[in-house]
Amino acid sequence: MMAGCASAAGSTPEPEDVTEVRLGYFANVTHAPALVGLEEGLFAESLGDIDLSTSVFNAGPAAIEALTAGAIDATYIGPNPSINTFIQSGGESARIVAGVATGGAALVVRPGIDSPQQLVGTTLATPQLGNTQDVALRVYLAEQGYETDPSGGGDVSITPTENAQTLTLFQQGAIDGAWLPEPWVSRLVVDEGAEVLVDEAELWPDGAFPTTVLLVRADFLEEHPDVVERLLEGHVAAVHWIGDNAAEAPGVINAAIEAETGKPLSDPVIERALEHVAFSVDPHAEAFETLVANGLEAGTQKDGSIDGLFDLRILNGLLDTAGAEQVSAAGLGEDSP
Structure with missing residues (x-):
């Protein structure tokens, strides 16, 4: 062109x-x-x-x-x-x-994590550093009093990961959850038994x-x-x-x-x-x-x-x-x- x-x-x-x-x-x-x-x-x-x-x-x-x-x-x-x-x-x-x-979009986690207070020390994935879900997760964690940084440090480790790899890592128990777009939220929930901790719609007026x-x-x-x-x-x-x-x-x-x-x-x-x-x-x-x-x-x-x-x-x-x-x-x- x-x-x-x-x-x-x-x-x-x-x-x-x-x-x-x-x-x-x-x-x-x-x-x-x-x-x-x-x-x-x-x-x-x-x-x-x-x-x-x-x-x-x-x-x-x-x-x-x-x-x-x-x-x-x-x-x-x-x-x-x-x-x-x-x-x-x-x-x-x-x-x-x-x-x-x-x-x-939602934050899904392994069974046993039932509240934001249980996220300390966990490892969570997002599709890519600075993408829409990555920003949403970092802001949510900050509102819960947690510190994070772009290199994966802080109270909760955020590891930007390709969605398909996130599914594999969750299956292996290598991560505790992820903030993802659909259909990956539903794949983890339906296929792998993940639970929705935060539906992002709950954080916005009228959803x-x-x-x-x-x-x-x-x-x-x-x-x-x-x-x-x-x-x-x-x-x-x-x-x-x-x-x-x-x-x-x-x-x-x-x-x-x-x-x-x-x-x-x-x-x-x-x-x-x-x-x-x-x-x-x-x-x-x-x-x-x-x-x-x-x-x-x-x-x-x-x-x-x-x-x-x-x-x-x-x-x-x-x-x-x-x-x-x-x-x-x-x-x-x-x-x-």
């Missing part, structure tokens, strides 16, 4: 035609619109003659690295890595263009907290808004498809997870996971100032402004055309189509 072409001094460069969009996502239930959009051909339909290539990531920081390097153009990702890249780049790196999912958003490189959005609109058409269609096909959705999502991981989830796992996640194009921008405060408290991000993080104009244009309610940037960007 070419971002643009050189021009004579004083003239405006004309972007070259886009022939491919490079999209990142995770093989998680919290990224189900990406999985459904691919499985059901909704992105292919909306993008038309533009090819779609995909990259699968385990956690947000790795996806951000690819986005920053220009290896991908957009990615489904958690809110905290989105905040981090925006602040670290001085607002130049990327924009959130839509919401994806809320809920679907609604953003788990996944759709993030686009700022320069790609500026140069190719028409292509981003077509990508968003596929995303909106995928969110609606999940809502309209409750009976079929578990099978479609599970087939996509099997394609990426080599193994499907059991029916009880996929069903439990979907019970704990809600899908919406609303990014819940009103929660992001709290997420910034959490990241600072956890010591995993720099201080800075997130004014301008959201650009919901294209999304709201699509929603307006469809006669649907528009979503708000909560004063943290643009949202008028």
